Amino acid sequence: MADAVFLAISVLTIGSAIASLEVRSMIYGSISLMVTLAGVAGFFLLLDAPFVAMFQISVYVGSIAVLILFTVMLVRRELLFHKIEDPRRRYAGIGLMIVIMLGIGTIIIGSGLKSMEVDAPSVDFREIGKDFLTYYSPALVVMGLILASAVIGALTLARREDVTNEQRTD
Amino acid sequence: MSNELIEFVLVSVALLAIGIYGLAVKRNAIRMLFAIEMIVNAANLNVVAFSRFIPNSQGQTLALFSIAIAAAEVAVGLALIIVAYRMYKNIDIADFRRLKG
Numbered sequence: 553m554a555d556a557v558f559l560a561i562s563v564l565t566i567g568s569a570i571a572s573l574e575v576r577s578m579i580y581g582s583i584s585l586m587v588t589l590a591g592v593a594g595f596f597l598l599l600d601a602p603f604v605a606m607f608q609i610s611v612y613v614g615s616i617a618v619l620i621l622f623t624v625m626l627v628r629r630e631l632l633f634h635k636i637e638d639p640r641r642r643y644a645g646i647g648l649m650i651v652i653m654l655g656i657g658t659i660i661i662g663s664g665l666k667s668m669e670v671d672a673p674s675v676d677f678r679e680i681g682k683d684f685l686t687y688y689s690p691a692l693v694v695m696g697l698i699l700a701s702a703v704i705g706a707l708t709l710a711r712r713e714d715v716t717n718e719q720r721t722d
Numbered sequence: 723m724s725n726e727l728i729e730f731v732l733v734s735v736a737l738l739a740i741g742i743y744g745l746a747v748k749r750n751a752i753r754m755l756f757a758i759e760m761i762v763n764a765a766n767l768n769v770v771a772f773s774r775f776i777p778n779s780q781g782q783t784l785a786l787f788s789i790a791i792a793a794a795e796v797a798v799g800l801a802l803i804i805v806a807y808r809m810y811k812n813i814d815i816a817d818f819r820r821l822k823g
Contacts, residue, residue, distance in 0.1 A: 558725050562733045569737060572756050573744045585756050592763045595733070598725060599774040604782050604789075611789050616759070616796050623800045624752060627813055636749055636814060645747035652739040657732060665728045679779040680786070688783060695790055702794030706801035
């Protein structure tokens with residue numbers, strides 16, 4: 553059975569996921585997205601994967617959430633509180649969400665995953681490092697190139713052509 | 723280890739459903755990015771859960787790759803939103819209709 557820590561983390565994660573989509577202010581929305589990502593990191597800790605959990609915290613909570621927060625602050629203030637939604641579309645979306653939850657949920661509950669038992673010790677993070685540097689080393693290099701090109705692409709996209717730097721004379 | 727695999731998978735399904743709801747309903751570009759992040763996190767949670775219970779270290783490796791790729795995706799996505807906001811002075815998806823060419 554699920555223990556109390558698992559229940560607390562799952563309530564926190566799913567509640568803040570809903571809140572980040574539904575809260576009126578988008579700044580509070582991005583903060584609750586941060587709570588969701590930290591909750592997923594908590595799940596990783598429960599799954600005996602501390603390395604992935606720390607990576608999740610440093611990448612998602614540390615950089616992505618801050619990036620989103622700054623983008624939200626760059627947008628005009630009244631747009632952040634302005635919610636345009638078709639109510640019929642909203643009800644259809646809620647219906648879709650419930651159908652997906654119940655459909656996939658019943659499939660998973662009926663699939664006999666519960667009988668899976670863990671008896672082996674958890675994976676050591678040394679094995680992850682070995683994987684990274686031996687079998688997956690070409691993928692690691694490609695990932696570095698992708699990250700570099702993403703940073704360069706973001707800088708190129710966000711650059712303004714119409715503003716030129718003027719030399720100050722005084 | 724007192725938790726079972728199916729509980730993690732069910733939480734992951736809930737996150738996926740919330741993310742799909744956000745993508746379907748919201749018209750705010752940044753909120754749609756939030757929803758995409760939730761879906762990616764649901765996938766990562768699933769992968770790490772299965773790698774714990776099989777047990778195999780490659781699931782965690784895949785999750786690490788996935789987190790890094792998601793970081794790149796968010797950076798480019800936010801830059802695109804900023805450019806579109808500069809062009810249309812709005813972050814409403816319906817205002818970006820002219821982008822369809």
